[in-house]
Amino acid sequence: MATPLPLARRHRLVLLAVAVQALFIIGVAAAGYATTAWGRTITLRTAPVDPRDLLYGDYVRLHYTISQLPRRLWRETNREARPNEPVYVVLQPAHGAYEALGVYASKPAIEPRQAVLRGWITNSWRHGLRIRYGLERYYVPEGEGRKLEKRPVLLVKVSIAPWGQARITAVNALAK
Amino acid sequence: MSRKLLETEGPKWVAQGIITAEQQQRLTALYPEEGRVVGLLPLLGSLLVGLSALSLIAANWQGLPELVRLLLLLGSMGGAYAAGEYFLRRGANDSLGIGLVGLGLILFGAGIVLTSQMYQLIGYDVTGLLAWAAAGAALTFLYQSRFLFALTVCIGGIVQGYSTGQLSGFSYFTAALTVGGLGWYWWRRPDAVLGGVLASGILWQAGLLISFLHAKITWFFIPAMLVYAAGDWQPDRPAGRALQAPPLVAAFLFTFGLALYGETDTYAGLLRPPLLAYLSALLAVLALSAAGKRARGRLGSLTDWLLLLPGFYLPSGLALAVATLVVLYAYSGAVLWRAQQEHNPDRITLGITLFILTTMAAYFKLTWAFMDKSLFFLCGGALLLGLSWYLRRAAARALPPKSE
Numbered sequence: 165m166a167t168p169l170p171l172a173r174r175h176r177l178v179l180l181a182v183a184v185q186a187l188f189i190i191g192v193a194a195a196g197y198a199t200t201a202w203g204r205t206i207t208l209r210t211a212p213v214d215p216r217d218l219l220y221g222d223y224v225r226l227h228y229t230i231s232q233l234p235r236r237l238w239r240e241t242n243r244e245a246r247p248n249e250p251v252y253v254v255l256q257p258a259h260g261a262y263e264a265l266g267v268y269a270s271k272p273a274i275e276p277r278q279a280v281l282r283g284w285i286t287n288s289w290r291h292g293l294r295i296r297y298g299l300e301r302y303y304v305p306e307g308e309g310r311k312l313e314k315r316p317v318l319l320v321k322v323s324i325a326p327w328g329q330a331r332i333t334a335v336n337a338l339a340k
Numbered sequence: 341m342s343r344k345l346l347e348t349e350g351p352k353w354v355a356q357g358i359i360t361a362e363q364q365q366r367l368t369a370l371y372p373e374e375g376r377v378v379g380l381l382p383l384l385g386s387l388l389v390g391l392s393a394l395s396l397i398a399a400n401w402q403g404l405p406e407l408v409r410l411l412l413l414l415g416s417m418g419g420a421y422a423a424g425e426y427f428l429r430r431g432a433n434d435s436l437g438i439g440l441v442g443l444g445l446i447l448f449g450a451g452i453v454l455t456s457q458m459y460q461l462i463g464y465d466v467t468g469l470l471a472w473a474a475a476g477a478a479l480t481f482l483y484q485s486r487f488l489f490a491l492t493v494c495i496g497g498i499v500q501g502y503s504t505g506q507l508s509g510f511s512y513f514t515a516a517l518t519v520g521g522l523g524w525y526w527w528r529r530p531d532a533v534l535g536g537v538l539a540s541g542i543l544w545q546a547g548l549l550i551s552f553l554h555a556k557i558t559w560f561f562i563p564a565m566l567v568y569a570a571g572d573w574q575p576d577r578p579a580g581r582a583l584q585a586p587p588l589v590a591a592f593l594f595t596f597g598l599a600l601y602g603e604t605d606t607y608a609g610l611l612r613p614p615l616l617a618y619l620s621a622l623l624a625v626l627a628l629s630a631a632g633k634r635a636r637g638r639l640g641s642l643t644d645w646l647l648l649l650p651g652f653y654l655p656s657g658l659a660l661a662v663a664t665l666v667v668l669y670a671y672s673g674a675v676l677w678r679a680q681q682e683h684n685p686d687r688i689t690l691g692i693t694l695f696i697l698t699t700m701a702a703y704f705k706l707t708w709a710f711m712d713k714s715l716f717f718l719c720g721g722a723l724l725l726g727l728s729w730y731l732r733r734a735a736a737r738a739l740p741p742k743s744e
Contacts, residue, residue: 174483178425181479189410190410298462
């Protein structure tokens with residue numbers, strides 16, 4: 165029914181398709197640099213965990229103080245939070261790290277000193293909400309994992325770009 | 341015909357005087373011995389070398405500088421595509437060539453994931469992976485390859501699964517790419533195997549959509565039967581039939597489940613969409629399907645729609661189970677009847693299997709409660725043996741005597 169493409173034409177189109185794919189991967193890398201360059205850096209504090217549980221192969225598992233929030237921070241008055249629902253969490257600096265101020269279903273307007281982080285509800289019950297930010301895994305550079313593993317509380321620097329993309333830029337042990 | 345068959349059977353044919361010894365030699369000469377084993381060794385060797393390189397890179401991945409990692413990802417992807425194109429151009433080993441192009445496509449997906457992991461980027465939407473599915477569709481059209489088609493259907497399913505599972509959003513774009521892009525490709529180049537693959541991929545995404553929307557699960561049969569109706573309009577009969585198989589399997593399994601468990605009231609709430617909306621949607625699809633069957637002269641297969649009778653609106657209880665069993669019997673009977681009309685041995689086997697399955701369900705349903713257990717199994721076994729013996733005899737009689 166349909167005839168195959170002429171060889172020369174196919175060759176050109178394949179070349180184009182492969183070039184576009186390579187550019188796409190480079191674009192993903194560029195998005196990483198752009199998020200740091202134009203993003204605003206905030207600091208998040210991890211919740212104390214058993215340090216032996218922290219290191220999973222080549223990444224550390226991070227639980228933040230804002231990963232589990234009291235129910236009163238849910239700002240949608242007319243309905244309950246649904247599991248898996250995407251949410252916007254408004255953060256404000258307090259005692260050296262950003263803490264949550266409210267959880268919204270749609271993007272809220274904020275003051276200049278506040279920041280918005282996107283996430284997903286993983287669980288909600290009568291008194292609280294559990295939220296996943298996608299920042300729970302930090303792929304550690306070689307050898308750094310053991311160092312992080314010994315500290316119960318970490319400070320995580322997160323860059324949030326104006327277009328909403330976020331990435332971890334550094335993980336530091338809390339200075340004592 | 342293979343050389344092996346000629347070598348084993350040839351002497352018998354010569355002995356029986358079907359062919360002469362000289363003819364046997366000439367036939368054997370037509371199928372020269374292939375250097376398969378010899379050709380396999382370098383392939384295995386290079387595979388091992390490749391695996392060792394891969395494990396070396398994987399072990400040191402985090403320690404490598406970002407730029408080196410990026411170049412490795414891009415290089416391996418480009419290398420796989422280039423090698424694939426090289427083998428396809430030489431024309432000597434097309435399947436190896438397409439296999440390498442498929443590897444390049446997989447490496448593209450791995451490149452997207454590993455690069456975003458490298459920069460600790462969070463995926464808030466499915467754009468990154470959607471590019472993967474789009475690349476697969478583009479390559480399918482460029483190479484017109486069945487392998488790439490099947491691979492892209494799988495990639496679409498993975499992307500959609502990730503989107504609904506991790507990102508809590510249904511990617512309508514991925515669904516459109518699968519239905520519109522790959523569907524259009526299949527429509528122009530109908531193929532039986534790809535029909536089954538495509539329909540399965542679409543049904544998977546339809547299932548994800550239904551669960552994402554928290555809709556009653558019976559809504560699933562509207563998109564499923566749309567796929568079925570597309571099979572009715574497809575001029576190529578085997579390909580169309582293959583596209584219809586997954587929706588029919590889903591409908592049969594659903595009805596079968598309804599016969600087995602439908603009488604408890606627990607599921608009823610999950611199954612009943614608003615009557616008017618559901619029925620009118622179903623009837624619209626039925627009309628589309630029937631028009632297709634009419635246009636292609638296959639109105640006989642309208643009996644497939646028996647499985648879609650919405651029995652779940654009946655009050656649950658034994659009456660529902662019995663009504664569902666009647667539908668299942670009618671369906672498997674119709675399959676058997678049509679198979680006998682068409683003298684199609686495969687379909688007869690299918691019909692017999694469905695018939696026996698239905699009988700098993702009916703027997704289980706209707707006698708389990710009030711029969712002694714050992715007697716239950718004895719009678720059940722006897723019933724099945726007798727039934728299969730009778731059906732096979734009927735099938736053998738229905739088929740025309742073999743002419744060879």
